[in-house]
Amino acid sequence: MRRREFLGLAGGVVASWPLAARAQQPVVPLVRFLHPGSPEANASLLAAFRKGLGEAGYAEGRTVAIEFRWAYGDNNRLLELAADLVRRQVAVIVSPISTASALAAKAVTTTIPIVFSAGTDPVKAGIVASLSHPGGNITGINFMASELGAKRLGVLHEMVPRATRIALLVNPTNPVPAESMIKDVESAASASGQHIDVFKAGTNHEIETSFTALVQNRAEALVVGADPLFIYRRVQLVTLATRHLLPTVYFLRAFAEVGGLVSYGASDFARYREVGIYTGRILKGEKPADMPVAQPTKFELVVNLPTARAIGIVVPPSLLAQADEVIE
Numbered sequence: 001m002r003r004r005e006f007l008g009l010a011g012g013v014v015a016s017w018p019l020a021a022r023a024q025q026p027v028v029p030l031v032r033f034l035h036p037g038s039p040e041a042n043a044s045l046l047a048a049f050r051k052g053l054g055e056a057g058y059a060e061g062r063t064v065a066i067e068f069r070w071a072y073g074d075n076n077r078l079l080e081l082a083a084d085l086v087r088r089q090v091a092v093i094v095s096p097i098s099t100a101s102a103l104a105a106k107a108v109t110t111t112i113p114i115v116f117s118a119g120t121d122p123v124k125a126g127i128v129a130s131l132s133h134p135g136g137n138i139t140g141i142n143f144m145a146s147e148l149g150a151k152r153l154g155v156l157h158e159m160v161p162r163a164t165r166i167a168l169l170v171n172p173t174n175p176v177p178a179e180s181m182i183k184d185v186e187s188a189a190s191a192s193g194q195h196i197d198v199f200k201a202g203t204n205h206e207i208e209t210s211f212t213a214l215v216q217n218r219a220e221a222l223v224v225g226a227d228p229l230f231i232y233r234r235v236q237l238v239t240l241a242t243r244h245l246l247p248t249v250y251f252l253r254a255f256a257e258v259g260g261l262v263s264y265g266a267s268d269f270a271r272y273r274e275v276g277i278y279t280g281r282i283l284k285g286e287k288p289a290d291m292p293v294a295q296p297t298k299f300e301l302v303v304n305l306p307t308a309r310a311i312g313i314v315v316p317p318s319l320l321a322q323a324d325e326v327i328e
Contacts, residue, residue, distance in 0.1 A: 028062075028063065028064060028065050029064055029065070029091035029092070029283050030064075030065045030066075030067065030088065030089065030090050030091055031064055031065065031066045031067070031090070031091060031092045031093075031094055031279060031283075032066075032067050032069065032085040032088075032090045032092075032093050032094070033049075033066055033067065033068045033069065033094045033096070034069050034078070034081055034082055034085060034093060034094065034095045034101050034104070034105055035068065035069070035070050035071065035095075035096060035097060035101065035228075036070075036071040036073065036074075036075060036078060036097060036098050036100060036101050036228040036229070036232075037070065037071070037072070037073060037097065037228050037231060037232045038070050038072050038073070038232060039068065039070060041231065041232055041234075044269070045096075045268055045269065045272040046272070048268075048269045048270075048271075048272035048273040048276070049094075049096065049272045049273065049275055049276040049279075050276060051273050051276060052272065052273040052274060052275060052276020052277040052278075052279070052280065053276040053277075053279060053280050054276075055273075055276070055277055055280070056276065056277050056279070056280020056281055056283070056284070057280060057284070058279075058280050058283060064091075064283065069081040069084065069085065071101075072232070073204075073228070073229045073232040073233065075098075075100045075171070075173040075174055075202070075228075075229070076173065078100055078101050078104035079104045079107060079108070081104070082101070082104040082105045082107065082108045083108045085105070085108065085109075085112075086108050086109045086112060090112055091112075091113070091282075091283060092112070092113045092114070092115060092279050092282050092283060093105050093109070093112055093113070093114045093115070094114075094115050094275060094279055095114060095115070095116045095117070095140075096115075096116070096117045096271075096272055096275045097117055097119075097228050097231075098117075098118065098119060098174065098177075098227070098228045099118040099119060099120050099122070099125050099127070099174065099176050099177050100173075100174045100176075100228075101116075101228075102114070102116035102117075102118050102122070102125075102127050102138070102140070103125065103126070103127060103176075105138075106127060106138055109137065110136065110137055111137060112137060113137050113138070113282045113287075113288050114137055114138040114139075114140070114288065115138075115139065115140045115275055115278045115279050115282065115288070116138060116139075116140035116141070117140050117141040117142075117143060117271055117272075117274075117275050118140070118141075118142055118143070118177075119142075119143055119144070119145030119146050119177050119226045119227075119251075120142075120144075120145070120146035120147065120176055120177040120180045120181075120226075121142065121146075121147060121180065122140070122142050122293055124176075124180070125176045125177075128293060131292060131293040131295070132292045132293075133289070133290075133292070134288060134289055134291065134292070134293055135289050136288070136289055137288050137289070138288050139278065139288040139289070139291040139292070139293055140275065140278060140293060140294070141271055141274050141275055141278070141293065141294045141295070141296075142293055142294070142295050143265070143266040143268075143271045143295075143296055144265075144266060144295065144296060145177070145226030145251045145252075145265055145266070146177040146180045146181045146184070146225070146226045147180065147184065148251070148264060148265060148299070149168075149180075149181045149184035149185040149188065149223065149225070150184050150185065150187070150188035151264060151299075152185075152223055152249045152251065152264050153166065153185055153188045153189060153192075153194070153223060153249075154188070155249050155262060155264050155301065155319070156221050156223060156247065156248075156249045156262075157192060157194070158316060158318070158319050159221075159247055159249075159261070159262060159313060159315065159316070159319060160220065160221050160247045160313065162220075163194075163220035163221040163247065164193065164194050164195060164220065165194075165195050165197065165217075165218060165219055165220045165221075166185075166189060166194050166195065166196050166197070166219065166220065166221050166222070166223060167196075167197050167198075167199055167214040167217070167219035167221070167222045167223070168181070168182065168185050168196050168197070168198050168199065168222075168223045168225060169199050169200075169201060169207075169210060169214075169222065169223070169224050169225055169230070169237075170182060170198065170199075170200055170201075170225035170227065171200070171201060171202050171225065171227040171229050171230065172200040172201075172202050173202040173229075174202075174227050174228070174229070177225070177226055177227065178200075178225060178227070181225040181226060182196075182198055182225075185223055197214065197217055197219065199213060199214050201229075202229065204233060204236065207233060207236055207237065207240070208236075208240070211240045211241075211244065214246075215244050215246075219246065220247075221246065221247040221248065221249075222241060222246050222247070222248040222249075223248075223249055224237060224248060224249070224250045224251065224255070225251070226251040226265075230250075231252065231254060234250075234254055234255050234258055234260070235258050237250075237255070237260075238255060238258050238259045238260045238307075239259075241260070241261070242259060242307060242310060242311060245311040245312065246311070247261055247311065247313055248260060248261050248262075249261070249262050249263065249264065250262070250263040250264075250265075251263065251264070251265045252265050252268055253265070253267075253268065253300055253302045253325070254268065256302040256303070256304045256325075256327060257302075257327070259304060259306075259307050260304060260307065261303070261304055261307045261308060261311065261313065262301070262302065262303050262304065263300070263301070263302045264299060264300070264301050264302075265299060265300065266296035266298070266299055266300070267296070267298065267300055270296065270298075271296070274294055278291065278294070300324045300325070301319075301322055301323045301324050301325075302323065302324060302325045302326075302327065303315055303319065303320060303323045303325075303326050303327065304327040305326060305327060305328055306327070306328070
């Protein structure tokens with residue numbers, strides 16, 4: 001073989017190496033993440049989700065790709081965003097926080113695996129057939145945010161025992177957990193001689209007008225219903241409650257961390273981590289129908305003492321003794 005022919009052949013072999021290498025690289029699975037909030041308000045929780053994925057053996061950017069879709073507090077956008085998720089080949093859809101986003105994801109596909117995290121009973125909400133045998137293409141975590149309304153009312157009663165006229169704030173655009181919360185809180189209030197006035201807010205503006213109305217109605221304390229919109233607008237809610245000197249109980253520690261008086265609920269970090277683990281298990285081949293819906297085993301009571309002093313509340317020692325964390 002002449003030298004010129006040899007160099008031409010060698011050059012062709014070298015040029016084909018990148019193509020061959022690309023052909024041998026494994027396809028990285030794509031996870032689509034549907035969230036009713038915003039990335040800015042959920043940075044630490046995204047870290048928990050990635051931690052769970054890591055524990056299951058997956059690293060973003062190396063062995064799994066993640067695309068995010070955010071509704072920025074607007075539940076009405078969820079179905080549109082969910083429909084967009086199925087237009088590409090997706091390995092798993094993750095809906096990590098609300099009943100509304102889980103139902104939106106379920107409505108657009110019966111084949112792509114879905115991992116949800118819902119704040120109300122997923123069986124009653126129509127997300128799964130049962131907790132032990134979800135069935136279909138969906139499973140996840142029930143963090144019981146809406147089912148602890150009676151307990152939160154009890155915490156509030158211990159904090160301000162003389163308060164009998166209690167306001168309850170819910171989001172009407174997320175009706176399943178809202179109705180569950182109303183029923184739970186009204187039942188508990190009836191048993192303890194308290195009166196519940198329900199106020200509804202589905203937008204930032206309606207939160208403002210609801211506070212004006214409940215203050216005019218002479219509410220003595222407030223229970224904030226579990227809803228992603230309220231997480232997204234937690235600074236607004238805490239600011240209004242403090243401005244009006246209104247003792248308020250919230251459903252996540254994130255509220256107490258930004259100045260809310262008291263919160264009671266499951267650990268958000270643990271929930272997102274578990275969603276990440278479930279996602280990894282499905283990527284490895286497990287079927288959602290065979291994965292029981294997980295539920296929290298521990299709940300956190302967090303008390304913010306500076307806020308208590310600011311609104312003129314003396315926190316009972318018995319409640320402080322129960323608290324998992326007291327913010328000084």
